[in-house]
Amino acid sequence: MIIAVFLTTVLIVFLIQWYYERKKYYKFADLIPSAKNYGILGHGPHFLGKNDEGRFKLLHDLCLKYNHLIKLWLGPAILWVLVNDPKSIQKVLLSPVCLEKPFFYKFLRLDSGLISAKYDVWKIHRKSLNYSFNLRILQTFIPIFIENAQKLVNDLAVNIGKTKEFDMLAYTSKSALNMICGTSFGLDIKNITMGDDVFHALEKLNRAISARSQSFFLYSEPIYRMSKYYRDEMESRNVCYSSADMIIKVKRKALEDEESADNNDHEHNVDTDELYRESLERFPQLRSLKKEDVIDQIKASLQKKVTQAGDEDMPTRKIFIDHVICNDTKFTDNEIRDHVYTVVAAGSETTALQTAHTIMLLATHPEIQERVVAEIKDVFFSDAVEVNYDNLVKLEYLERVVKESLRLCPVVPVIGRETQAPIKIDDDIEIPAGITLLINFYTLHRRPDIWGDDAEEFNPDHFLPEHVEKRHPYSFLPFSGGQRNCIGYRYAMIALKTLLVHLLTAYKFSSSMTYKDLRFKTDINLKLCTKHLVSIEPRN
Numbered sequence: 001m002i003i004a005v006f007l008t009t010v011l012i013v014f015l016i017q018w019y020y021e022r023k024k025y026y027k028f029a030d031l032i033p034s035a036k037n038y039g040i041l042g043h044g045p046h047f048l049g050k051n052d053e054g055r056f057k058l059l060h061d062l063c064l065k066y067n068h069l070i071k072l073w074l075g076p077a078i079l080w081v082l083v084n085d086p087k088s089i090q091k092v093l094l095s096p097v098c099l100e101k102p103f104f105y106k107f108l109r110l111d112s113g114l115i116s117a118k119y120d121v122w123k124i125h126r127k128s129l130n131y132s133f134n135l136r137i138l139q140t141f142i143p144i145f146i147e148n149a150q151k152l153v154n155d156l157a158v159n160i161g162k163t164k165e166f167d168m169l170a171y172t173s174k175s176a177l178n179m180i181c182g183t184s185f186g187l188d189i190k191n192i193t194m195g196d197d198v199f200h201a202l203e204k205l206n207r208a209i210s211a212r213s214q215s216f217f218l219y220s221e222p223i224y225r226m227s228k229y230y231r232d233e234m235e236s237r238n239v240c241y242s243s244a245d246m247i248i249k250v251k252r253k254a255l256e257d258e259e260s261a262d263n264n265d266h267e268h269n270v271d272t273d274e275l276y277r278e279s280l281e282r283f284p285q286l287r288s289l290k291k292e293d294v295i296d297q298i299k300a301s302l303q304k305k306v307t308q309a310g311d312e313d314m315p316t317r318k319i320f321i322d323h324v325i326c327n328d329t330k331f332t333d334n335e336i337r338d339h340v341y342t343v344v345a346a347g348s349e350t351t352a353l354q355t356a357h358t359i360m361l362l363a364t365h366p367e368i369q370e371r372v373v374a375e376i377k378d379v380f381f382s383d384a385v386e387v388n389y390d391n392l393v394k395l396e397y398l399e400r401v402v403k404e405s406l407r408l409c410p411v412v413p414v415i416g417r418e419t420q421a422p423i424k425i426d427d428d429i430e431i432p433a434g435i436t437l438l439i440n441f442y443t444l445h446r447r448p449d450i451w452g453d454d455a456e457e458f459n460p461d462h463f464l465p466e467h468v469e470k471r472h473p474y475s476f477l478p479f480s481g482g483q484r485n486c487i488g489y490r491y492a493m494i495a496l497k498t499l500l501v502h503l504l505t506a507y508k509f510s511s512s513m514t515y516k517d518l519r520f521k522t523d524i525n526l527k528l529c530t531k532h533l534v535s536i537e538p539r540n
């Protein structure tokens with residue numbers, strides 16, 4: 001009895017102390033506005049009973065209304081601060097104390113993948129992987145983008161003349177996955193057994209992770225493990241991991257074969273007797289050494305020269321997979337797997353969705369579609385004009401169309417950061433360490449005070465240079481900003497433009513849907529609530 005009273009008293013004292021400490025720590029939050037707070041339930045009841053679309057819309061409306069900062073309590077203990085205006089967003093994204101990702105990125109279970117890695121791991125890996133995304137490497141990908149774009153055009157041909165509309169995303173998804181395999185892994189998807197199964201596994205995995213991040217109760221690992229989502233996640237993860245492992249195995253073998261072929265060539269091509277004679281002529285002092293020793297020295301120095309030449313060239317030479325598995329990076333097997341999986345997950349669905357969203361915008365705006373096509377015809381006026389980087393840069397209107405699509409449909413609509421030290425957002429508010437900050441790009445891109453009265457309209461002229469220069473540079477952030485921005489942003493822009501040039505040259509896209517029918521929801525990425533329904537007619 002005495003023990004029970006004692007333990008209860010200790011627990012009560014502990015809870016009171018915890019409550020006051022927490023109150024003191026979160027005092028800053030009193031200065032941040034919010035919608036009605038339901039005490040111990042926080043702001044949860046606002047979101048209750050809403051579907052994915054409703055929750056996303058509510059978040060958008062709240063961020064528009066509280067256009068500087070807004071707080072959201074998820075129950076009594078979890079606080080999120082949404083940072084909404086370009087000036088504050090710039091402060092956060094450029095701050096060295098906001099490079100950490102919040103707890104929910106752990107749900108991805110990719111400890112070394114760039115998206116979710118802890119800051120200390122991320123900074124080493126990002127520096128190393130930047131090499132694989134430099135412009136010189138990306139330009140060498142254009143033939144692979146073209147090959148995939150032509151295949152996409154051919155695949156779509158079955159829909160010519162059909163009255164029933166088809167789902168554009170189903171086609172772009174496979175194409176984007178093939179592109180990543182071809183470019184980042186140097187693989188031809190036909191030669192490996194990665195296809196529909198990986199594609200469906202990635203979708204299922206995204207659904208499970210997204211369901212977890214949107215349900216406060218599933219944050220607890222033991223509770224989540226009892227849910228259907230956990231089983232789905234593990235099943236899909238196995239499929240993705242075995243494909244990643246296979247990619248690594250195939251590439252390791254190819255690199256080993258290449259290396260031994262190089263060595264053999266090298267040994268076969270070198271006439272050591274000839275070199276021995278030459279060396280003795282140039283360096284008579286070598287005559288005092290044994291012939292075998294001299295030849296060994298010659299071979300060693302030749303090998304060194306080959307390696308050094310390779311190293312000099314290293315930053316521009318290696319595609320992603322060769323870079324992560326080569327010995328220079330010293331990545332462990334688990335790290336390599338996380339990187340491979342991250343690039344598939346981060347690079348394929350984003351490119352697929354953005355292409356499909358852009359096609360929907362053009363299908364619902366025929367006059368803009370015709371203007372892009374006219375520009376493409378101007379630049380590629382004959383079959384002899386190549387689709388290469390320089391010619392893609394000439395497509396200024398297409399560039400504005402792609403940017404407008406990224407503005408209205410940023411496929412990564414919301415990101416998170418965690419403060420590692422206090423950060424002053426404005427004169428009144430200093431946010432302490434350990435707080436989760438969210439940035440909602442979808443809302444930022446639709447603020448009428450930044451984009452004007454036609455903020456909700458699809459108007460590529462929002463990106464005319466005279467309009468761009470009047471806006472705050474952090475008003476448009478589809479690829480995020482600062483050091484932890486999207487490593488693949490140039491890749492994505494080149495891939496998108498190459499796909500669109502081929503699609504729009506081959507077909508005229510139309511849809512029975514109107515622009516107003518395009519409603520959005522988010523799981524991890526920004527999705528349409530409906531399918532991307534279009535029909536096509538061949539262009540001549």
Ligand code: HEM
Nearest residue numbers: 114115346347350351354412415478479480486487488492
């Ligand atoms: C339209 C296409 C794309 C969009 C809109 C996009 C957007 C973004 C955004 C907003 C982030 C920041 C995420 C965060 O902080 O939580 C990000 C990160 C990342 N993206 Fe992309 N992305 C696209 C395509 C790609 C492609 C094609 C690749 C790879 C080939 C890629 C690889 C990555 C990686 C690895 C990160 C993590 C970077 C880091 O933290 O260092 N993305 N992306």
